[in-house]
Amino acid sequence: MQVIINGENVQSSADTVASLLRERDLDPKRVVVERNRAVVAREDYDATPLNEGDTLELVQFVGGG
Amino acid sequence: MEDCLTVGGVNLKSRLFIGTGKYASDDLIPAVAEASASEVITVALRRVGMGQKGVMDYIPSGMRLLPNTSGARTADEAVRLARLAKAAGCGDWVKIEVISDTRHLLPDGYETAKATEVLVKEGFTVLPYINPDLYVARACIEAGAAVVMPLAAPIGTNRGLQTKEMIGILIEELDVPVVVDAGIGRPSQACEAMEMGAAACLVNTGIASSDDAVAMARAFRLAVDAGRAAYLAGAGAVRTGTEAVASSPLTGFLR
Amino acid sequence: MKSFETYLQEWPAKRRKEGFLKATRAQVLSVLGRDHLKPEDFLTLLSPAALDLLEPLAQRAHELTVRFFGRAVCLFTPLYISDVCTNQCRYCGFNAKNKQPRRHLSVDEAYAEALYLHQQGHRNILLLTGDAPKLSSPQYIAEVVRRIKPLFASVGIEVYSLTEEEYRAVVDAGADSMTMFQETYSPELYAWLHPVGPKHDYAFRLNAPQRAAEAGMRSIGVGGLLGLESFEQDAFATGLHAWWLTRYYPGVDMGVSIPRICPHEGQFTVEHGVDDRHLVQYVAALRCFLPRVTITCSTRESATMRDHLIPIGVTRVSAGVSTAVGGRATENTHNPGQFEITDHRSLPEMVDAIQKIGYQSVIKDWEDPTASSVGTACLAAAGG
Numbered sequence: 097m098q099v100i101i102n103g104e105n106v107q108s109s110a111d112t113v114a115s116l117l118r119e120r121d122l123d124p125k126r127v128v129v130e131r132n133r134a135v136v137a138r139e140d141y142d143a144t145p146l147n148e149g150d151t152l153e154l155v156q157f158v159g160g161g
Numbered sequence: 162m163e164d165c166l167t168v169g170g171v172n173l174k175s176r177l178f179i180g181t182g183k184y185a186s187d188d189l190i191p192a193v194a195e196a197s198a199s200e201v202i203t204v205a206l207r208r209v210g211m212g213q214k215g216v217m218d219y220i221p222s223g224m225r226l227l228p229n230t231s232g233a234r235t236a237d238e239a240v241r242l243a244r245l246a247k248a249a250g251c252g253d254w255v256k257i258e259v260i261s262d263t264r265h266l267l268p269d270g271y272e273t274a275k276a277t278e279v280l281v282k283e284g285f286t287v288l289p290y291i292n293p294d295l296y297v298a299r300a301c302i303e304a305g306a307a308v309v310m311p312l313a314a315p316i317g318t319n320r321g322l323q324t325k326e327m328i329g330i331l332i333e334e335l336d337v338p339v340v341v342d343a344g345i346g347r348p349s350q351a352c353e354a355m356e357m358g359a360a361a362c363l364v365n366t367g368i369a370s371s372d373d374a375v376a377m378a379r380a381f382r383l384a385v386d387a388g389r390a391a392y393l394a395g396a397g398a399v400r401t402g403t404e405a406v407a408s409s410p411l412t413g414f415l416r
Numbered sequence: 417m418k419s420f421e422t423y424l425q426e427w428p429a430k431r432r433k434e435g436f437l438k439a440t441r442a443q444v445l446s447v448l449g450r451d452h453l454k455p456e457d458f459l460t461l462l463s464p465a466a467l468d469l470l471e472p473l474a475q476r477a478h479e480l481t482v483r484f485f486g487r488a489v490c491l492f493t494p495l496y497i498s499d500v501c502t503n504q505c506r507y508c509g510f511n512a513k514n515k516q517p518r519r520h521l522s523v524d525e526a527y528a529e530a531l532y533l534h535q536q537g538h539r540n541i542l543l544l545t546g547d548a549p550k551l552s553s554p555q556y557i558a559e560v561v562r563r564i565k566p567l568f569a570s571v572g573i574e575v576y577s578l579t580e581e582e583y584r585a586v587v588d589a590g591a592d593s594m595t596m597f598q599e600t601y602s603p604e605l606y607a608w609l610h611p612v613g614p615k616h617d618y619a620f621r622l623n624a625p626q627r628a629a630e631a632g633m634r635s636i637g638v639g640g641l642l643g644l645e646s647f648e649q650d651a652f653a654t655g656l657h658a659w660w661l662t663r664y665y666p667g668v669d670m671g672v673s674i675p676r677i678c679p680h681e682g683q684f685t686v687e688h689g690v691d692d693r694h695l696v697q698y699v700a701a702l703r704c705f706l707p708r709v710t711i712t713c714s715t716r717e718s719a720t721m722r723d724h725l726i727p728i729g730v731t732r733v734s735a736g737v738s739t740a741v742g743g744r745a746t747e748n749t750h751n752p753g754q755f756e757i758t759d760h761r762s763l764p765e766m767v768d769a770i771q772k773i774g775y776q777s778v779i780k781d782w783e784d785p786t787a788s789s790v791g792t793a794c795l796a797a798a799g800g
Contacts, residue, residue: 133241
């Protein structure tokens with residue numbers, strides 16, 4: 097299945113947001129997910145399916161002023 | 162009565178806000194935070210996998226996070242970033258930062274006020290980063306901003322209170338706390354801002370770019386406290402000799 | 417909506433009195449060295465400690481006045497168009513109980529009087545009426561404004577308190593300024609002084625300047641009638657009122673008038689008479705607190721006092737004054753005026769006197785460039 101993650105076309109076998117984060121070795125407590133421009137609440141990661149062509153933003157907090 | 166700064170219903174004892182950017186190593190952040198005695202710390206949001214490690218592991222628990230919307234070029238983008246930050250579970254404070262001029266990094270007041278309006282309605286405590294422009298400040302306050310954060314000098318320049326007159330006008334005119342943000346590079350400059358009546362200072366580069374960030378964090382804490390204490394004490398007369406007017410050219414007619 | 421009525425509650429009489437009494441000489445000197453003053457600093461400048469430093473206080477006020485206004489003084493003249501009044505203000509010559517002939521000018525008569533003033537050279541006029549809303553209705557006031565506006569660069573009103581809608585109608589008719597004296601900011605004393613009539617409503621009057629600001633009035637003036645209440649109470653509240661309005665209506669040209677009560681037709685004992693030194697202190701303290709506000713001094717004050725108050729802070733004075741209704745171009749019933757004038761100088765005499773003390777008279781300061789007028793469209797701005 098092809099999805100767009102942070103602007104790049106990516107092949108993924110994950111079927112939920114949670115499995116996508118596992119696949120990419122990302123800590124779900126540290127990453128915030130936006131799917132098709134809507135924020136996904138952390139407690140919904142398991143229940144949120146991934147579909148062909150979804151656009152995802154995966155962001156985290158970094159240093160800033 | 163203890164002198165507290167109240168922002169969005171939260172009482173803060175420290176009037177120094179610090180940042181998490183530009184440190185030689187993020188490992189310094191816990192010690193800097195401790196030396197600064199700060200209760201508010203800013204962070205930014207970025208896409209994962211862009212070569213930056215997350216910063217959350219370095220922030221002492223108990224500090225209030227102030228995520229900024231850096232990277233936003235429009236009000237819509239700032240709103241989007243703010244919602245993401247809130248979803249990350251770090252509270253409902255947000256520093257609105259909308260910059261579309263990458264050369265000077267000056268904030269876009271019009272877009273900032275628009276984003277403030279949207280986010281206040283969504284329940285955020287909004288701290289907009291602005292040019293010290295009275296009209297922009299008023300627009301943000303009208304939109305519900307909890308404070309305004311005018312820049313002292315262009316961001317990251319360490320040039321000090323270049324906009325002193327304008328910040329003085331904001332302090333004089335506005336009913337919300339004025340938090341001086343950006344450009345403060347020396348403790349003396351932070352002290353001066355506090356003496357003028359600024360409610361707090363946000364310092365990132367000034368600490369992070371010094372040779373000893375922990376020692377400089379402590380210096381800023383002392384400077385902000387000293388400036389605040391001086392403000393509360395009320396400065397004495399600068400001019401001397403006002404009493405020694407021998408004749409009374411203006412009021413002599415009364416005798 | 418925020419209101420001054422609410423804000424004033426943060427400054428109860430006790431707080432004003434305490435701040436007034438406890439101010440020290442060192443505090444006064446400190447305030448005189450500072451640029452942006454807060455309400456508590458203004459109170460310090462009204463204190464007995466500041467009275468002992470009257471000359472340095474006046475010097476500071478002079479410096480600020482010259483900085484913000486230059487050496488220029490605006491001239492205006494009042495035009496009383498009706499002295500019919502339903503109030504019984506205990507200190508006022510128009511008190512309804514005073515049995516005297518009353519006069520209410522028709523719109524045509526008001527125009528004739530105004531035309532006379534125009535021919536005398538006046539371009540800045542202030543319309544006054546008593547409180548008789550049925551006879552001198554808002555519609556009547558607006559009609560007079562509309563009729564005489566082409567003769568003047570500026571038409572102001574000093575009438576009873578109007579609603580926001582009524583102020584808007586008067587603004588639409590061409591008025592650009594309103595003056596509203598609260599007389600006293602003490603609600604209890606206010607109620608006693610104004611026992612009956614529309615003026616009895618303290619809050620409605622107190623919030624009138626804000627309603628005028630909401631209605632788009634360009635210039636707004638407030639004033640306490642000094643001598644009714646103890647000095648620090650009303651002097652402070654008046655400055656505070658102007659300060660509050662400039663804070664929340666920064667687009668308004670704010671003004672303060674400094675009337676002191678003087679003898680009139682009727683019986684009223686002045687309990688808190690304000691002497692000359694306190695009047696000078698008041699003007700100087702107002703100037704330090706509110707560097708940009710217009711300070712107006714009427715002909716209640718003598719020529720000597722007015723000439724000396726100009727360098728200290730007064731920026732607007734009246735000339736060629738009559739406080740009676742009619743008598744210039746129309747028949748006069750020889751009724752007494754609202755108060756006794758002590759400076760009878762005509763417009764040319766005022767211009768001369770002002771020149772003699774080294775100042776320039778401004779007959780016409782500002783005119784709405786979108787309004788039609790027979791005057792020439794020159795702007796004599798006093799700033800810059």
